Amino acid sequence: MGALEELAGPLVQQFSQLHVAAQVGALAAAFLALSVFVHVANQVLFKNPNEPPLVFSWFPVVGSTITYGMDPPRFFRENRAKYGDIFTFILLGKKTTVYVGCAGNDFILNGKAKDVCAEEIYTVLTTPVFGKDVVYDCPNSKLMEQKKFMKIALTTQAFQSYVPIIADEVSSYFKKSADFKGKSGIVNMPPKMAQITIFTASHSLQGKEIRHKFDETLADLYHDLDMGFNPVNFMLHWAPLPWNNRRDHAQRTIAKIYMDTIKERRAAGKSDAQDMMWHLMNSTYKNGTPVPDHEIAHMMIALLMAGQHSSSSTSSWIMLWLAARPDIMEELYREQVEVLGADLPPLQYEDLAKLPLNQAIIKETLRLHAPIHSIMRAVKQPMPVPGTKYVIPPSHVLLSAGGVTATDPAFFPEPDTWEPHRWDKDSPIAPGWCKGAASPYLPFGAGRHRCIGEQFANVQLQTITAMVVREFKFRNVDGSNKVIGTDYASLFSRPLEPANIHWEKRDE
Numbered sequence: 277m278g279a280l281e282e283l284a285g286p287l288v289q290q291f292s293q294l295h296v297a298a299q300v301g302a303l304a305a306a307f308l309a310l311s312v313f314v315h316v317a318n319q320v321l322f323k324n325p326n327e328p329p330l331v332f333s334w335f336p337v338v339g340s341t342i343t344y345g346m347d348p349p350r351f352f353r354e355n356r357a358k359y360g361d362i363f364t365f366i367l368l369g370k371k372t373t374v375y376v377g378c379a380g381n382d383f384i385l386n387g388k389a390k391d392v393c394a395e396e397i398y399t400v401l402t403t404p405v406f407g408k409d410v411v412y413d414c415p416n417s418k419l420m421e422q423k424k425f426m427k428i429a430l431t432t433q434a435f436q437s438y439v440p441i442i443a444d445e446v447s448s449y450f451k452k453s454a455d456f457k458g459k460s461g462i463v464n465m466p467p468k469m470a471q472i473t474i475f476t477a478s479h480s481l482q483g484k485e486i487r488h489k490f491d492e493t494l495a496d497l498y499h500d501l502d503m504g505f506n507p508v509n510f511m512l513h514w515a516p517l518p519w520n521n522r523r524d525h526a527q528r529t530i531a532k533i534y535m536d537t538i539k540e541r542r543a544a545g546k547s548d549a550q551d552m553m554w555h556l557m558n559s560t561y562k563n564g565t566p567v568p569d570h571e572i573a574h575m576m577i578a579l580l581m582a583g584q585h586s587s588s589s590t591s592s593w594i595m596l597w598l599a600a601r602p603d604i605m606e607e608l609y610r611e612q613v614e615v616l617g618a619d620l621p622p623l624q625y626e627d628l629a630k631l632p633l634n635q636a637i638i639k640e641t642l643r644l645h646a647p648i649h650s651i652m653r654a655v656k657q658p659m660p661v662p663g664t665k666y667v668i669p670p671s672h673v674l675l676s677a678g679g680v681t682a683t684d685p686a687f688f689p690e691p692d693t694w695e696p697h698r699w700d701k702d703s704p705i706a707p708g709w710c711k712g713a714a715s716p717y718l719p720f721g722a723g724r725h726r727c728i729g730e731q732f733a734n735v736q737l738q739t740i741t742a743m744v745v746r747e748f749k750f751r752n753v754d755g756s757n758k759v760i761g762t763d764y765a766s767l768f769s770r771p772l773e774p775a776n777i778h779w780e781k782r783d784e
């Protein structure tokens with residue numbers, strides 16, 4: 277008898293005496309131990325010098341998914357300190373290479389279409405939500421045309437018409453809302469800002485017919501549609517689960533509402549509306565094809581969804597910071613009184629440019645709380661990283677995290693302090709940096725996938741902030757100057773809830 281058989285014999289005998297369930301358990305434990313052993317050995321023994329360092333993990337597939345998912349910015353900072361600006365970790369079984377710093381931002385976001393691809397990553401999540409033939413369910417060249425149509429519609433003339441619409445929506449929201457009855461009270465702010473964001477965006481970008489439908493059916497339908505953005509859907513997007521069934525029903529119903537509205541508008545003839553739907557109805561692809569109605573409908577969904585999470589999260593953070601810094605809220609009020617007059621006339625688009633502190637509030641809030649903490653790209657062919665020995669293979673995904681440079685003390689002294697005055701023209705700590713995609717401050721991304729909604733978001737957020745400041749004084753319920761932590765559980769980061777603040781109406 278060989279030595280191995282001598283050793284294994286008693287083990288096999290003991291195993292055969294176990295109950296079936298215990299046998300299955302023992303086999304599973306042995307399999308797990310073996311896969312952990314192979315996974316660890318692979319990391320220790322087979323390091324490829326031409327690939328970035330790998331963040332150590334114990335379990336295959338899971339890799340660093342949990343530590344990353346709990347607090348992505350902390351994960352990036354800690355591993356940057358250990359490995360430098362470029363490192364790889366395992367996210368749901370996929371080798372994901374993070375490249376932070378200005379050069380990293382540029383390398384990923386300015387990547388050429390032949391090297392990097394966004395649609396391959398995002399389409400599973402976005403296509404069931406937006407619908408077919410738009411954004412990531414079409415070739416990149418078509419998305420570029422669609423983005424151009426949407427961007428052209430966002431003219432100065434359009435913004436001039438949007439500011440009064442947004443201002444009126446904000447005032448009437450506070451007049452009607454049961455949570456803001458009386459002189460003062462306490463409220464969980466993020467759900468309120470989510471409503472204000474969708475009312476203001478739908479009214480300005482999609483017209484009043486669509487806005488009115490939000491008081492009836494659309495709010496619930498959009499809520500169901502939103503469930504499709506649950507991060508588990510990166511894996512389970514296809515599954516016949518209750519939330520996916522509701523997502524699909526909502527997508528079909530909303531698309532039909534838009535298509536019916538398009539037909540009604542066509543039947544009614546010309547309109548002077550400055551909204552996006554009207555503009556898309558009159559747009560034509562380079563090959564001469566007018567944008568089909570179903571694509572207009574799907575782009576309307578995409579626009580509202582793209583803007584909703586980012587703007588609603590940003591406006592919530594703004595309100596929470598104003599409650600933490602009532603001194604800044606007072607300064608904002610004084611700024612409006614000094615620039616626009618004590619009677620505070622109805623807000624106009626041109627007024628926004630005259631309110632630098634009001635603008636800085638948005639910039640500073642996005643610096644600390646960019647809602648998109650990770651931007652991903654599939655790698656299409658081996659990508660040498662300039663100035664290093666690394667070549668990123670097509671089996672990797674690239675991850676850009678602009679928030680790392682936006683909170684790097686090399687660019688922003690006292691980076692964790694929310695200080696809108698750092699953006700003052702003559703501030704001694706005013707940020708100075710390189711330009712373009714190599715900038716350390718990229719809350720709206722860069723390169724071919726850069727946000728087309730930046731100006732709209734600024735107009736929307738500045739108008740909402742100015743209107744709230746006219747109406748209220750905020751403070752934290754406990755009087756502190758602290759702000760609640762971040763919820764990273766959904767795709768877009770946002771404040772944890774409840775995020776209660778104390779509000780008091782200004783005297784008339």
Ligand code: HEM
Pocket residue numbers: 394419423579580582583584586587590642646647648651652718719720721722724725726727728729730732733
């Ligand atoms: C793309 C941020 C508001 C529409 C992006 C990207 C970022 C971003 C970082 C790049 C994504 C990537 O490279 O994968 C933000 C922030 C917003 C905001 C911080 C508000 C505070 C809006 C609004 C709209 C919008 C209001 C629509 C009106 C889009 C579109 C894209 C985009 C269409 C292009 C996606 C692509 O080309 O792949 N946004 N966004 N965003 N955003 Fe925004």
